[in-house]
Amino acid sequence: MSDTAKAVTGPASYFPSIEKKYGRPIAAWQEVLRSHPGYASAKHGELVAFLKTEHALGHGHANALVAHTLREDRG
Known part of the structure; x- marks a missing residue:
């Protein structure tokens, strides 16, 4: 792969x-x-639960969004 x-x-x-x-x-x-x-102080799991319950995202999708966003924002 190039x-x-x-x-x-x-x-x-x-x-x-x-x-x-x-x-x-x-x-x-x-x-x-x-x-x-x-x-700013929320834990990863809290944010995943928020996306799942409030926006009906699946667990894998919510987890990926949270992981990526927190990495961008918190390093």
Whole structure:
């Protein structure tokens, strides 16, 4: 596989199916997460539960979004 055709791995590998299934771009889902009250101190599991209960995302999709967003924001 060439450098320009590397497969996407990790949480981002879920992004195409998340966008297709739920009809929103990943950036919009990240804004949903970031607007959650207490986001700055929320635990990973709390944010996954929020996406699952309030927005009907599946566990894998919610987990991928949370992991990716927290990594971006918290390092």
